[in-house]
Amino acid sequence: MSRRIRIASVNVNGIRAAARNGMGSWLEAADVDILALQEVRGEREHLEAALPGWCIVDDKALQKGRAGVAIASREECAISRVDLGHDGLESNGRWLEADFEIAGETLTVVSAYVFTGEAETPAKQDPKWAFLDAMERRLPELAADGGLALVTGDLNVGHRPLDIKNWRGNVKKSGFLARERAYFDRFLTLEGEAVAGQEGTGRGMVAELSDTRAFSAGRTGLGWVDVGRAAHGEVDGPYTWWSMRGKAFDNDSGWRIDYHLASPALAPRASNYRVDRAASYDTRWSDHAPVLADYAIGG
Template sequence: MTSADTAPQPDRQTETQPAPVVHANGHDPKADGALRLATVNVNGIRAAHRKGMGVWFAGRGIDILTLQEVRAPKEIVESLLEEITGQDWHVVETAAAAKGRAGVAIATLLEPQDARVGIGDPYFDDSGRWIETDLVAPDGKILTVVSAYVHSGVVDTPKQVDKYRFLDEMIRYLPELKATKDYAVVTGDLNVGHTKLDIKNWRGNTKKAGFLPEERAYFDRFFGEEIGYVDVHRRLAGDVDGPYTWWSQRGQAFDNDTGWRIDYQAATPELAAKATSAVVDRAPSYDTRFSDHAPLVVDYQF
């Protein structure tokens, strides 16, 4: 979800921001040969950095980071990540034509072999919603990583029309990606809760964008026999509520864990079989969040 589609944040923060703290699960060990991939909608990377994103990122051992709603040029992303970790990061990104909106990026310690912007429909080429890059995986095969930001949508408006048009392109393109790459994973804020397990208050949202039956039907196809991708987080978490990745800024949604699971790592079966852990790095408190989304971190063992 984007902050533009939610109510203003309630007046609950003090004037002085508290010191950032390390998020839960920030020091879980990474096995030898594992590739750690994290995805998060940062709601503006400069703002996220000011709110303590660096404390989370510095201790996480991430190899590939996909970002949504970046709202900053490639050079800013590279300099912030280098400042945080002291490492040289390769960044590919695409910004939206409208300043201050959308923008997706992939930051990686592996050298990109190629990068492509857009999902095929020229209508979305300057929307800042899809970028992919090819990397050499630890086993020498090509791993294609996508950072995607699907529209939030608003029922009965042009925004919802654009959302369905984008999802239609995903239906067309994902089989091609799966058929032509050794490994592929589509990561990011896909702005749809697939099942009742993915939204706390599902009964009250069945007629709202993000949990419409028509939207969820696309995900049935993504993760069903027709297209055959694997929802890695759900496979590893099992049939439990959540774990959620986004909470409205309204009221006590975060404190009560009234959230949505709308951030995904959708992998081809060959890559999904290598996934050994999936963790949502939920901040320990409302005041220590750097975004209204929490990072989804997955380890793939090669």
């Protein structure tokens, strides 16, 4: 008999601040089974204090107070891995896989925190390219033989114009560069089909925006599914991150950069996706909103 497993992901922008500012109340009401966290920026003791009674696996960044990912569960403790399999890749505190045995099936959940990057600054953008390259290699491995896998987290790429309120002003900025979005085109194109890029969407794109086609030439899709976009269809957002500055939150001038990416075998089992946007600016406990969905696991 299958079980409904509710999985949530959120960039907490510091676990201590999030816990202090209301994360616990949200978590109690959300009825979450597995929780993926990014930008923990703390020690194991801080995670345990924020999540008493949860089983936790985590991976810290090499630089204290930076990045950090974790997966907490009400299930039994999971087998975890942190290696993306690429020599020289700086993935500490940015990629954590956990395998859960649920109702006779194995579910792999990933908490990922992709580099922010900075266009025209190789020292900041090159690590992001290397990380996305490693993801491109790892996703087919996770999905092999019908694997049930879910990559969650702050992936720091708005895939389409629907995903950024002010996309026209960001086509030359990291987070919405054509090459970055081309990775997602490949991730999310049906397995084995030619990747077409983003021309012809009917939104009056400028030349730079349709350039994903150049980066997709000769590539075929990996078949993963953006659970949030599948749930909401062709609408703006719903956004998951808003700057703390100005009126971005009040005006809903945000970015959708936090994802549930489901393997081809897992995607049909998803339901009830939502973004838990705070009711008001002053009730936020992070600059990101949690994204949640339910998954039917087991025979």
